[in-house]
Amino acid sequence: MKNLLDYNMEELMVWLKENSESSFRAKQIFSWIYKGIFSFDEMKNLPKNLKEKLNSNFKIYIPEVVDVYSSNLDGTKKMLLKLEDGNLIESVIMKYKHGNTICVSTQVGCRMGCKFCASTIEGRVRNLTSGEILGQVLRAGEVEGERISNIVLMGSGEPLDNYDNVVKFLREVNAEYGLNIGQRHITLSTCGLVPKIRDLSNEGLNVTLAISLHAFSDEKRREIMPIANKYSISEILEECRNYIEKTNRRVTFEYSLVKDINDSKEDAKALSKLLKGILCHVNLIPVNEIKENSFKRSSEKTIEDFAQILKSAGIEATVRREMGSDINAACGQLRRSYMKNKA
Missing domain, CATH: 1.10.150.530 (DNA polymerase; domain 1)
Incomplete structure (x- = not known):
């Protein structure tokens, strides 16, 4: 049915x-x-x-709530949800002054293999349907008891690896007969699937595009992101310029700071040079430490210096506020922990 x-x-x-x-x-x-x-x-x-x-x-099926973990620090809620086939996914509700934001998953697991991410460790199980992605937003509104006004596609999975279902979801969640969430209040994050970024540019959508960059050079990026073996940074930036031209929206570059890997002042200077002239914003993310790898979080001083170098070069940069750190709110951590404990 x-x-x-x-x-x-x-x-x-x-x-x-x-x-x-x-x-x-x-x-x-x-x-x-x-x-x-x-x-x-x-x-x-x-x-x-x-x-x-x-x-x-x-x-009419929306994912079932297995558990909700609430942060005592900032009101963040992490939902562990069960799909009809028994698979588990996670969604995070974050409270800001400008409204409630949900971070949704687009796949069960992920096959991109980024070394700093817990959701990719066991690979991709399957894609979510557009209705399963939409169901997360509906469930979040029910759990929070308030309107969800912003969406980020940054949960488990690579959104552009589930292209058709994700684009259908974007249109549905924006529809006037539905939740009517404005496209400018939606951010889609990708590790850089170049052909799909090009396709997205031609959809007539107006969502914010976020690129998981995490390095200034292909050589360094290949150390932590397998996708860098297929698509170069120059190819990604070319499609970003195309997206900006088509949508007149600035692009966000996400940059996870890993101690002694990509957080030096030289890295910051090289990144500034790489992004010069592009309508963009850099979102600096202190890496989430997980036991499956040895990556360590950069010091506060290093993070501050990195941001300042970018700003001095005319690149707008902010450090992402850490949400729900006391409830393992980063992608994939809760699902893995739950499955391990159950096993």
């Missing part, structure tokens, strides 16, 4: 017509769903025979 959340308005209207029902019912159905009603029988303005057809052909 199909999950109705995997359908958009046009697809549901087509199904309704094919099943001798009025297409305007699609808007009514989605209106109920986005009010938190996930049972066709509770949709009061639908006729009985339509409810029967819907129940025979569809379900």
Whole structure:
């Protein structure tokens, strides 16, 4: 049986017509769903025979909450969610002055192999459907009891490795009949799948593109990111310039600072030179230490110096505020811990 959340308005209207029902019912159905009603029988303005057809052909499934971990430091909530096939994913709700942000997963696991990331250790299990990604946002609104106003696709998985489902999700979450979250309030993070960045540039979307860069040279990047063996930094930057030209949006470059690997003043100067002239922002991220590797977090002084060198060169840079550090809020940590304990 199909999950109705995997359908958009046009697809549901087509199904309704094919099943001798009025297409305007699609808007009514989605209106109920986005009010938190996930049972066709509770949709009061639908006729009985339509409810029967819907129940025979569809379900409305959003991921089940296995557990919610709340930070005592900043109100961050990490949800461990179970999909219908039993697979586990994580989503993080972060509270800011400008509203509630959810970090969603786009795959169960990840096959990109970045050495600093816990979600890639066992590889990719499968892609999430557009409805499963959307379901995380719906569940977060229910758990938080407040509107989710911002989305970052930075959880487990490489979004552009699940391109079609992710693009469909972006359109659905932005739709006026749904959550109507503005595209400028959505950030998609990629490790640099060059052909897919090019495709995204041509979608007519206006989301913020974030590139997981983490090094100024291909040689250094290959040490920590296997994708660097396939796509060079120059190729990625070319597509970033293309994205900026098409969308008139600045690109964010994410840079995880790892002690004695990529955090020297020379690294900062080289990065400044590399990004000079590009409409961009650098998001410096103190690396999350995980037991599966030996990467260590840079000192506060090193991080501060790195940021200052970028700013002095005219590159806008900020240090990411660490959220939920007391609940292992980084990607993949909670899922791995839960599965290990259960085993």
